[in-house]
Amino acid sequence: MKKEDSKPTLEARRAFLAKLGGAASCAGVVVGAATLGVVPAIAAKTGAPPDAGSFPTKDYDWTKHQWGFGVDATKCIGCLRCVEACKNENEVPRNAHQFRTWVERYVHLEGEEAVRIDSQQDPVNIQASGSEKEFRFANRYKDAKVDKAFFVPKLCNHCAHPACVQVCPVGATYKTEDGVVLIDHDYCIGCRYCVQACPYGARYFNEEKGVSDKCTWCYHRITKGLQPACVEVCPVGARIFGDQKDKQSPISLFIRNNRVQVLRPESGNAPNVFYVGIDKEVN
């Protein structure tokens, strides 16, 4: 700098800082590359069997499937057997506040502007069922003048661009190759960012286990060729499940033969649960 006295001091300083910055970022790239290079190498060494063969089980290759779920709200009778089956199948706490799947009731009364919405946590419904461990919709509108009413099953939407996965600070929740969003209960630190991030309220915090939990589309069942528990028990066929890669699967036919919609498309999550027969109030 002493040699180039002709240059104004300010410019010289700027040039120096630019060089320093460049050098620093070069060093960063080198170190970063080294780190990234080492980690997969180590992981591959200590990890599961090599890529040859199917993953995650011997008989199931996740690259061959792309699961999807359909809900036909025009068929739902609100019997809540899906909720019951889900709780049994997945060790969901037995109470009226934590669910992997639940059913909402939308009721328009004559002369009322707003829609009335209730679900299992509503005290009237808890009273009708007798306890928080059983589930039943109270017949609370039997004497009311009902303009319109319908039931809507809800569950995790297994979005193509899941907000919950994006916010997880430790990589404990992720999207699988076959289109399911899963939670690694061993790795979850229980920070609940994902519970906050989900626009659908599909996640809950399991205090017993200290982890977030949500619907997995019964990943342990679908990888064995079974249906998710809620689909299995639905007596009216309001829940449809299948492989979107198979053009003749129930879900492909459901999407093809119906005008389907997803919840909150504006959120940009691109859900994979497709609804038929719901109003704009449902989201």
Add this chain to the structure above:
Amino acid sequence: MPKHIFRLVSLIAGFLAVTIIAIPFLVPDSFYRFGHYRANSVIEIAAQEPVLQTANYCKDCHTERHAQWSASNHKSVTCEICHGTALGHPQKGKLPIPKDAARLCTLCHEAMPGRPRTQPQIQVAQHSSGQQCNVCHNPHSPKIAAALVKVAGNAAAGKRKAADCAACHGEAGISPNDTWPNLAGQHAAYLVRILAAYKSGDQKDVAMTPLAQALGDADIQNLATFYAGLNCKGAAGGKAAGDAAAGKVLAKNCVACHGETGIGSNPAWPNIAGQQPGYLVNVLKAFKAGLRKDPMMAGVSRGLSDTDIANLAAYYAAQNCQSPKQGKAKP
């Protein structure tokens, strides 16, 4: 290199070295195999055992029930909805038979705003006057099989045809023999249903099958009308072997369909008051053994011993077939 720069650089280098060495130990196995998560967690989740076993699991042992259920309009209601999850059954014991059927059935069938019209629904307060659903409906095949048949026959024509039946069932529909049923005053709809069943082969009997096969549909209507119009006054309870008092206690289970004194409320179900006791015994045994098919009767007769059957027969045989109608004409 100035000393302070050397110190700084070596400090950074040392820190980086420690980090790079530590990372493989801190990152769990299989973490970056597919992405920023543990690939092994997918394997762990996929390896969990299903709790719900599906109806196929029940099929091999409960073959008969499974067959009945899978042919019924309840086939979309799987076993585990009512009986609970089957994981661990039968090793860990029996699955429950729901005690409060009314509570269970109304989960789906209570009339409620929001349920689609196609769903069969009942006004609980008016439907059963507090009785359990499985008194009249078999949960494995809930549709009441004996749908009401319309009978519009000609009694006079029936009388001519009935000449062929008189040898066994009596000229006035009062059977001379303990083992053959009285027909006088029986519900016409029931007679039509049973004759049609003999004709189609759904129900079999050495004597009745060929006779019924010779009948036309009009003949069946005429015969039913004729016998339904006869007076059962002459029906004699006869010499019953059982204990009528004990039978009365058991008869509580039959009341819903056959009435307190054997006068059925629904014309599709037979009156059994004053019926021949020997016939009643045979029929109940046939239901119990599965020789006569009826989902409802198969269920209620299964638990009856031979003594129970004799007692029931004695009780109903002793009832007056003309006792005031308690049942309504409509179901």
